Amino acid sequence: MSNTNKSLILIVVVIMLAIYIVVPNSPGIPFGENPKEFVTRLGLDLVGGVQALLEADLPAGSNINSEAMRTATTIVENRVNGLGVNEAVVQQAGDRRIVVELPGETDPEAALAVLRQTGLLEFVDFSALNDQEIQTLLNSQTKIKTDFGLTEEDASIQPTPSATETITTSETITNPLASLSDTVFHTIMTGADLKTAAVTTNQANQYEISFELTDTGADIFAEHTAAHIGDVLAIVLDKEIISAPGINDAIPDGRGVISGSFDQESANALAVQLRYGSLPIPLVVVETRTVGPTLGQDSLQKSMLAGLVGFIIVVLFMIIYYRLSGLMAVLSILIYALIVFAIFRGVPVTLTLAGIAGFLLSTGSALDANILIFERIKEELRAGKNLKLSLDLAFKRARPAIIDSNIATLITCGILFWFGSTFGATIVKGFSITLAIGVVVSLFTALVVTRTMMTLTLSNFKSTDYAKWFGI
Amino acid sequence: MINILGKRYIFFAVSAILIIPGLILLAIQASRGTLPLAIDFTGGSLLEVKFESDVQPQPSEIVSLYTELGVEGVTAQTTGEGTYVIRSSPLEDEVRAGLVDALSERFDSEVTVLRFETVGPTIGRQVTLNALMAVGVAALLVIIYMTYAFRRVPNALRYGICAILAMVHDVAVVLSLVAIGGIFWGWQIDALFLTALLTVIGFSVQDKIVVFDRVRENTNIYRRLEFEKLVNHSIVQTLGRSINTQLMTVEFILLALALFGGVTLREFATILLVGLFMGTYSSIFIAAPTLVMWENKEWRNWFGRNQTPA
Numbered sequence: 001m002s003n004t005n006k007s008l009i010l011i012v013v014v015i016m017l018a019i020y021i022v023v024p025n026s027p028g029i030p031f032g033e034n035p036k037e038f039v040t041r042l043g044l045d046l047v048g049g050v051q052a053l054l055e056a057d058l059p060a061g062s063n064i065n066s067e068a069m070r071t072a073t074t075i076v077e078n079r080v081n082g083l084g085v086n087e088a089v090v091q092q093a094g095d096r097r098i099v100v101e102l103p104g105e106t107d108p109e110a111a112l113a114v115l116r117q118t119g120l121l122e123f124v125d126f127s128a129l130n131d132q133e134i135q136t137l138l139n140s141q142t143k144i145k146t147d148f149g150l151t152e153e154d155a156s157i158q159p160t161p162s163a164t165e166t167i168t169t170s171e172t173i174t175n176p177l178a179s180l181s182d183t184v185f186h187t188i189m190t191g192a193d194l195k196t197a198a199v200t201t202n203q204a205n206q207y208e209i210s211f212e213l214t215d216t217g218a219d220i221f222a223e224h225t226a227a228h229i230g231d232v233l234a235i236v237l238d239k240e241i242i243s244a245p246g247i248n249d250a251i252p253d254g255r256g257v258i259s260g261s262f263d264q265e266s267a268n269a270l271a272v273q274l275r276y277g278s279l280p281i282p283l284v285v286v287e288t289r290t291v292g293p294t295l296g297q298d299s300l301q302k303s304m305l306a307g308l309v310g311f312i313i314v315v316l317f318m319i320i321y322y323r324l325s326g327l328m329a330v331l332s333i334l335i336y337a338l339i340v341f342a343i344f345r346g347v348p349v350t351l352t353l354a355g356i357a358g359f360l361l362s363t364g365s366a367l368d369a370n371i372l373i374f375e376r377i378k379e380e381l382r383a384g385k386n387l388k389l390s391l392d393l394a395f396k397r398a399r400p401a402i403i404d405s406n407i408a409t410l411i412t413c414g415i416l417f418w419f420g421s422t423f424g425a426t427i428v429k430g431f432s433i434t435l436a437i438g439v440v441v442s443l444f445t446a447l448v449v450t451r452t453m454m455t456l457t458l459s460n461f462k463s464t465d466y467a468k469w470f471g472i
Numbered sequence: 473m474i475n476i477l478g479k480r481y482i483f484f485a486v487s488a489i490l491i492i493p494g495l496i497l498l499a500i501q502a503s504r505g506t507l508p509l510a511i512d513f514t515g516g517s518l519l520e521v522k523f524e525s526d527v528q529p530q531p532s533e534i535v536s537l538y539t540e541l542g543v544e545g546v547t548a549q550t551t552g553e554g555t556y557v558i559r560s561s562p563l564e565d566e567v568r569a570g571l572v573d574a575l576s577e578r579f580d581s582e583v584t585v586l587r588f589e590t591v592g593p594t595i596g597r598q599v600t601l602n603a604l605m606a607v608g609v610a611a612l613l614v615i616i617y618m619t620y621a622f623r624r625v626p627n628a629l630r631y632g633i634c635a636i637l638a639m640v641h642d643v644a645v646v647l648s649l650v651a652i653g654g655i656f657w658g659w660q661i662d663a664l665f666l667t668a669l670l671t672v673i674g675f676s677v678q679d680k681i682v683v684f685d686r687v688r689e690n691t692n693i694y695r696r697l698e699f700e701k702l703v704n705h706s707i708v709q710t711l712g713r714s715i716n717t718q719l720m721t722v723e724f725i726l727l728a729l730a731l732f733g734g735v736t737l738r739e740f741a742t743i744l745l746v747g748l749f750m751g752t753y754s755s756i757f758i759a760a761p762t763l764v765m766w767e768n769k770e771w772r773n774w775f776g777r778n779q780t781p782a
Contacts, residue, residue, distance in 0.1 A: 292584060371716050406678070413674070
């Protein structure tokens with residue numbers, strides 16, 4: 001099989017994949033462990049929303065424990081998830097910052113309040129629930145209600161454990177989750193009573209978390225565990241259940257272990273969450289950005305229209321100036337746009353205004369590659385070479401310029417990406433990602449797609465009126 | 473054949489005329505502390521609001537409201553029908569939370585928040601420093617890469633350095649543009665500007681490599697040819713591509729964005745429009761001539777003898 005045919009097959013496969021990803025309501029990848037859906041993600045400068053940058057509130061230059069920072073990020077993420085914002089992003093940026101993006105969030109103050117609060121670790125009595133209900137709660141990841149801090153306000157809202165039981169059992173059949181999330185559970189003690197927590201291994205070499213309580217905590221715990229052997233005591237962080245161990249024995253002295261099917265990672269995660277019920281590192285909000293939805297949408301519509309107008313002019317120019325080659329280039333650019341958009345949806349890459357600008361510029365780069373090749377074809381034809389030879393020489397001679405110049409752009413993209421992710425400058429980061437993706441795809445479309453199309457079309461090309469067909 | 477290189481000192485003069493006034497302007501602004509630096513770099517707060525009813529408060533009234541709340545360094549300006557941009561020192565959490573309500577109450581109008589940004593002062597300083605460092609590192613890596621890519625021609629290092637010199641030229645033009653834009657249209661040097669500048673840098677270098685690639689190729693073909701003629705020939709050969717890529721394609725898209733695109737992108741598109749044009753311009757009129765100048769060691773003729781170079 002010739003190289004051209006191999007390329008053709010590759011191109012067809014890539015295009016079909018891209019179309020599969022791009023079509024609206026694409027089924028995604030419905031199998032495997034993590035089914036994947038394809039969505040177009042718009043950044044908050046386009047749909048409006050809130051962005052915040054949190055920074056470790058420690059003196060500059062002081063060493064920040066990366067483990068603790070990761071934990072802090074997880075905790076912030078949990079809190080943000082509680083806001084119910086779709087496509088919220090929480091990312092660590094550099095070694096002391098966390099970027100939080102909440103596209104579509106309209107109440108910035110509410111969002112910031114949630115970010116600032118200190119996490120609350122509670123030990124909650126689940127003795128009223130059966131195994132199945134606990135499992136439902138654990139899987140649903142919904143927030144539960146507890147009576148911590150409630151008692152003084154109005155104790156009468158709080159259903160008695162027996163009442164809870166009747167409600168849950170009677171409604172289990174219809175909607176178990178709804179009633180469970182309405183139930184107010186009893187908080188036995190909070191993270192304030194926990195002294196230490198660490199990962200250990202038992203005789204069977206299984207991972208466990210051993211913990212130690214303060215004196216007050218030990219007393220409460222001793223009383224509760226003695227009365228509730230066999231029941232479940234849930235560990236709840238910011239009202240979200242992170243673990244639900246059962247009580248095997250009474251724990252009189254404030255020292256105990258949580259055992260279960262932990263691996264090292266999950267044991268460590270739980271221990272860290274226990275230790276740092278509140279944030280392991282104090283965080284301050286150093287930067288907030290709120291974009292109203294109107295500004296973003298207005299910009300998006302106008303810019304899309306402007307981009308389209310620009311593109312149509314470019315298409316006309318290419319076809320009028322380069323004739324047959326120009327037509328191929330336009331096809332090649334459309335394929336380029338299709339692949340890039342598919343990658344944006346597949347990865348997914350969040351599209352911001354800067355990201356769209358990066359995409360438009362890499363489109364320029366893709367056009368440049370084509371133009372370099374066509375100018376070479378014209379040169380070789382003018383020099384009197386035949387069509388096939390001109391085509392081969394043009395691709396061969398234009399390649400070093402195309403590759404070297406694009407690598408230089410990729411180097412710059414790399415630096416931009418580093419800069420953007422370290423400082424939480426999402427504008428810069430988004431720009432570099434889309435530009436880099438565009439540059440790589442443009443190399444493929446110029447050197448493979450355009451070439452294959454040209455070779456296929458020109459292998460049966462009889463006319464020698466090159467002036468007419470190639471615009472010499 | 474067009475002799476571009478013969479007029480190289482004229483082009484150098486043109487560039488100097490373009491750059492120097494802008495740079496002087498920047499220097500004056502810098503010494504007075506009035507550089508149009510956005511809060512991304514200085515730290516501070518920016519609030520852009522629209523008053524929904526017909527009230528159009530004077531900017532000074534808004535400033536005095538801020539001052540009553542204990543905020544310093546406040547400037548307010550109208551940007552359109554009932555819209556205002558208010559800049560100030562970074563707002564405290566409590567002030568920020570109540571600010572929009574306070575505006576709404578004082579001027580008796582529903583207030584829509586278009587943008588509300590607060591950047592702490594320390595983070596701003598770090599961003600500035602690291603942005604400069606990022607540019608420096610990128611330039612260095614590009615020189616290294618080009619020296620590698622051009623290793624088969626004599627004096628490979630020169631190609632990288634000339635490309636970077638021309639790139640610095642493009643950056644200087646863009647900075648001059650911003651200094652002027654800052655005065656006339658209230659432009660700000662912000663994160664988006666930084667993105668534009670870095671794009672200009674990337675594309676400037678990309679363009680130089682295309683032109684230098686032709687020099688590289690021709691070096692092996694015309695071994696006897698004088699270097700100056702060789703470079704001139706290379707420029708002329710790539711002229712068609714330079715004009716078509718830049719003027720006909722990239723610039724069209726950017727022009728459309730600058731003219732009809734969203735407000736948030738307009739400044740960005742204008743800077744790219746000028747910057748990318750300069751990227752192409754400087755490949756032909758700065759980078760290649762510098763290469764020739766270096767080859768001829770022309771600086772030996774600059775002083776002492778009254779010879780006209782070239």
